[in-house]
Amino acid sequence: MGLFDSISNLIHSALGAEAGQLAVPLLQSLDAQGLGGLDGLKAQFEQSGLGAHVAAWSSGQSMPIDADTVQQVLGLPAVQAVAAKLGIDPQQASQLIAQHLPAITQHLAQNAPQSDSASS
Numbered sequence: 001m002g003l004f005d006s007i008s009n010l011i012h013s014a015l016g017a018e019a020g021q022l023a024v025p026l027l028q029s030l031d032a033q034g035l036g037g038l039d040g041l042k043a044q045f046e047q048s049g050l051g052a053h054v055a056a057w058s059s060g061q062s063m064p065i066d067a068d069t070v071q072q073v074l075g076l077p078a079v080q081a082v083a084a085k086l087g088i089d090p091q092q093a094s095q096l097i098a099q100h101l102p103a104i105t106q107h108l109a110q111n112a113p114q115s116d117s118a119s120s
Contacts, residue, residue, distance in 0.1 A: 025085035029078040057102040058109035067094035
């Protein structure tokens with residue numbers, strides 16, 4: 001899991017220990033559901049009508065999200081997987097994700113390889 005460890009180390013350095021600890025289990029859970037990376041996260045939020053949230057977070061703007069919305073958008077299995085890896089209950093995991101997802105998303109967006117903008 002070198003990629004996830006690298007991402008976690010970058011996020012840990014940039015955002016602090018709690019976000020760094022959350023990043024790897026969150027990204028692994030999303031990847032396991034076929035929602036890997038920033039693009040998968042964007043797609044999931046767009047399908048839920050919350051694409052503006054990821055767009056705002058990616059550009060460093062604040063747009064709050066709550067724990068219930070996290071569960072609705074990401075799905076309970078993803079939240080439960082994060083909770084299990086962190087040794088906490090799913091509600092606590094949802095709250096942590098809601099708290100740190102904007103910063104994690106911004107960090108991923110700023111450090112993502114530039115995609116080919118000519119493709120449609």
